[in-house]
Amino acid sequence: MATLDLNQVSKSFGAAKVLHDINLAIEDKEFVVFVGPSGCGKSTLLRIIAGLEEATTGSIIINGEDVSTAHPVDRGISMVFQSYALYPHLTVYENIAFPLRVQKLPKPELEEAVARAADILQLTDKLQLKPGQLSGGQRQRVAIGRSIVRNPKIFLFDEPLSNLDAALRGDMRVELSQLHKQLDATMVYVTHDQIEAMTMADRIVVLKDGRVEQFGSPMDLYHHPATRFVASFIGQPNMNFVPATVTGTKGGLAVDLEGGHQMVLPVDTTGVAKGDPVEVGIRPEDVALGESGLDISIRVLERLGGATITYGTIGSAETRFCSSLAGNAPIEQGTNMTLTIAPESCHVFNANGDVLSRLTVPEQTR
Ligand SMILES: Nc1ncnc2c1ncn2[C@@H]1O[C@H](COP(=O)(O)OP(=O)(O)OP(=O)(O)O)[C@@H](O)[C@H]1O
Numbered sequence: 001m002a003t004l005d006l007n008q009v010s011k012s013f014g015a016a017k018v019l020h021d022i023n024l025a026i027e028d029k030e031f032v033v034f035v036g037p038s039g040c041g042k043s044t045l046l047r048i049i050a051g052l053e054e055a056t057t058g059s060i061i062i063n064g065e066d067v068s069t070a071h072p073v074d075r076g077i078s079m080v081f082q083s084y085a086l087y088p089h090l091t092v093y094e095n096i097a098f099p100l101r102v103q104k105l106p107k108p109e110l111e112e113a114v115a116r117a118a119d120i121l122q123l124t125d126k127l128q129l130k131p132g133q134l135s136g137g138q139r140q141r142v143a144i145g146r147s148i149v150r151n152p153k154i155f156l157f158d159e160p161l162s163n164l165d166a167a168l169r170g171d172m173r174v175e176l177s178q179l180h181k182q183l184d185a186t187m188v189y190v191t192h193d194q195i196e197a198m199t200m201a202d203r204i205v206v207l208k209d210g211r212v213e214q215f216g217s218p219m220d221l222y223h224h225p226a227t228r229f230v231a232s233f234i235g236q237p238n239m240n241f242v243p244a245t246v247t248g249t250k251g252g253l254a255v256d257l258e259g260g261h262q263m264v265l266p267v268d269t270t271g272v273a274k275g276d277p278v279e280v281g282i283r284p285e286d287v288a289l290g291e292s293g294l295d296i297s298i299r300v301l302e303r304l305g306g307a308t309i310t311y312g313t314i315g316s317a318e319t320r321f322c323s324s325l326a327g328n329a330p331i332e333q334g335t336n337m338t339l340t341i342a343p344e345s346c347h348v349f350n351a352n353g354d355v356l357s358r359l360t361v362p363e364q365t366r
Contacts, residue, residue: 002063002076002153002186003028004049009058011044011210018044019210022058026203031180031187035197035233036207042190045207046156049188050079062153078152082159084143086131092118093127096145117145120182121175137168141175148183157189161196173199194234198222206230228353231281237309237322239347241279242294246272253348253356255280259314261294263341267348267356278356281347284309284324289331290340296321301333310337 004026011019019041026032034042047053049060051072059068067075086095094101096117100110118124121141131139140160147155157176161169177200180187191197197204198218206213206221206229214226218234225231231239247262248254249269256262257280265280272278287294300311308329314321323339331337348356 001028003061004154004186004188005061006045006049007059007061009045009048009055009060011041011048011053012056017056017210019048019055022212024205024212024215026186026188029184029186031177031189031200031202032205033197033201033203034188034190034205034207035192035194036213037233038192040207041210042192042207043158046079046158046188046190049154050077050156051075052079076153077156078147078150078154079156079158080140080143080147080160082162084131084139084163086139086142086146088131091128091130092123092134092142092145095131095142096123096127096149099146099150113149113151114145117148120148120179121145135168136164137172140164140172144176144179153186155183155185155187157187159191160189162191162193169193169196176200195236198234204234206233224355224358225281225347226355228279228281228349228355231347231349231355235283237284237324240282240284240321241349242282242314242319242321244278244280246274246276246278248274252343252359253278255348257294257314258319259295263343263346265343265346265348266359268359269356272350272356277351279349281349282321282341283345284322286345287323287325287339287341289325289329290338293338293340294321296323296337296339298331298333298335298337301331303327 006022006024009019009022034045036042044053048055059066062075093114096114097110100113118127121144123141123145126138161172164172173196201218203215203217204221205215208229214221214230221230221234242257244255244257247256249272252264252266253269254264294314296312296314298310298312302309306327308325308327310323312321313319350356
């Protein structure tokens, strides 16, 4: 059982402020992923939770108890690093048992704890090997085993899969999700890989320049991004951003998109006026081949079997547009196509990059 609350946490290194007033309430048994570009402060925040770094201001609360000044060992937290940090001269068994030897745990309990962790992580037949005899994925499992035996309240992971190749990363993602369910533990996981975030998280914290841009479930961030930044970070292929000009604000937002296509979008028009520039966010998967809509010149076409991905530009303009269409879509590279777009699937961002909230359709007109 462990809840984790961060209250007004900030961090400066000398004159450089790298975290700004972070407030987060992480629930018991939640799998929360910190995601964001390099340098946004993910690892620093994780290290502050672990007690490896001291916050400049603010507090860290675990299960209602303020641990801001507690020693890392006394926080009931275990951290798994990208680099595995295994002892090369010790066997898998001794690597996993190491924290328990430090705690001077009696031999029968130690043996039981190592056997249980090895069983969970399918390492039982590897216990007598040295780390050098293991694959990258197996080494990372040993590092996780060393965390499990400590029976922590909270697991922290700092980019644990980034040293693995793509196929192994995919397998380990599934294993980590299963482990989370099996252990029923609170987990905080740092990555810059949005696929890892989307597939593993109960909730995602998107960080930008040391600030929380948005905290929500993967589907919440995908369907309701609060900012252009979140919209651009979540979803693969990335969302398209089409420059547009506001032509009216009555009964929705009337816009003139680059390339000449006009639409009326069901969003709140508070704060925008005729003539304002906006950007219309359109996900590649939210378009379909049609008779009228956006005219696209197809520059590159990728047939993946199940889907066809096109990379092109809008009309003769330079603005790029990516679409994800049916595997057998009747289109060819070097030609033009017209894409229809449902207005309710569009996201609109103002000049500050904030989303204009969607208007909910009244019940009786649905
Ligand atoms: N010990 C330190 N001294 C000075 N600056 C630091 C220190 N540690 C981190 N920083 C700075 O704090 C900022 C956040 O770093 P941090 O490592 O937390 O980012 P990150 O989001 O984890 O990045 P990455 O994905 O590249 O690991 C960066 O600008 C970094 O240069």
